[in-house]
Amino acid sequence: MINFNGKLVAETNVISLENRGYKYGDAIFETLKVVHGKIFFWEDHYFRLMASMRIMRMEIPMDFTMEFLEAEVLKTINTNGLAKSSARVRINVDRGEGGKYRPISKTISYTMVAEALPSSFYELSTAKPYLVDLYKDFYVAPGLLSTLKTNNKAINVLGSIYAEENDFDNCLLLNTNKNVVEALNGNIFLVKGEHIKTPPLEDGCLKGIMRKQIIEVIANSGDYMVEEASISPFELQKADELFITNVIVGIQPILTYRKKEFSTSLTADILKRLNTKLRLAQL
Incomplete structure (x- = not known):
């Protein structure tokens, strides 16, 4: 299940062909590591996301607070049975649908996708030549x-x-x-x-x-x-x-x-x- 604008839905038929992130790359994203319900470096991720949205001239919704987005991340984790393990979460933020290069709407859309990770803390990988x-x-x-x-x-x-x-x-x-x-x-x-x-x-x-x-x-x-x-x-x-x-x-x-x-x-x-x-x- 993925989080699409706050709703938990199946992974199919979520993004339309008119989505601006799909058509023009008019989107930004954050990749999070979440371990046992704890988002590593969440404050840094949040402020980078907000700064990126401003640079991209996206209108930040009033409810896009640190607490709101953290709750949405954890909701996504819990729904996918990853609350007591390690997970990777991608937050994707785009300008929704409509327009050509110039967007015709200020509406912001987001998705959150979670997948399991093998380890909680960081390990040095030297098992094979890199x-x-x-x-x-x-x-x-x-x-x-x-x-x-x-x-x-x-x-x-x-x-x-x-x-x-x-x-x-x-x-x-x-x-x-x-x-x-x-x-x-x-x-x-x-x-x-x-x-x-x-x-x-x-x-x-x-x-x-x-x-x-x-x-x-x-x-x-x-x-x-x-x-x-x-x-x-x-x-x-x-x-x-x-x-x-x-x-x-x-x-x-x-x-x-x-x-x-x-x-x-x-x-x-x-x-x-x-x-x-x-x-x-x-x-």
């Missing part, structure tokens, strides 16, 4: 729109097909300035000694929720230094460690890039600190 390369067929445009989670994800789709065709586990995206901005499904961090870099939002990377959490964990560690700065492709092979972040997997270490193999010791330490932060937040 191989990445650059995707250079198309480039991300630096700027505010690229930082949003919109339904315009053509580069990510094409990059994912390219990765599958070439037996890569992931690919790294470049912006039009030829700097590394992110992975296909998350933000990128580069480790050199005790110095950690991640691209700035101005380069066009996603304003990731896990990105924010990792920056805070590193900044509060007292052991490492974090910097938001552009990353050149030439820096990748000189790095000690590389890792990708998103709210579903937490941290995914990159183990191989163009025959260069990376360690994971600092990555593992950051992940441990992240899980400690989450456990303390649930007390």
Whole structure:
């Protein structure tokens, strides 16, 4: 069952062919991790959603409060029998139906879809080589729109097909300035000694929720230094460690890039600190 504008309905015949998210990508979304009825980083997700709606010039309904949307998420979880397990929830917000490029209505529509996840807290996945390369067929445009989670994800789709065709586990995206901005499904961090870099939002990377959490964990560690700065492709092979972040997997270490193999010791330490932060937040 999915949540369609507050009503729990079957997954078929919900979105019409006239839906603006379907026709024009006129939609934004949030991907949540919910564990035993607790939404990880809910406040950050909510405020990013509100900010994204404003940037997209969507009219925010009066009832779109943090409490209302949280209740709708939990209602969706409960209906699908996931209240006592780990789940992924996607909130999709669009402008409903009507119009061509210019919408003719200010009506906002939303859906929530839930699916089970295998684990509650974050684990370091090093069981198999995690191989990445650059995707250079198309480039991300630096700027505010690229930082949003919109339904315009053509580069990510094409990059994912390219990765599958070439037996890569992931690919790294470049912006039009030829700097590394992110992975296909998350933000990128580069480790050199005790110095950690991640691209700035101005380069066009996603304003990731896990990105924010990792920056805070590193900044509060007292052991490492974090910097938001552009990353050149030439820096990748000189790095000690590389890792990708998103709210579903937490941290995914990159183990191989163009025959260069990376360690994971600092990555593992950051992940441990992240899980400690989450456990303390649930007390």
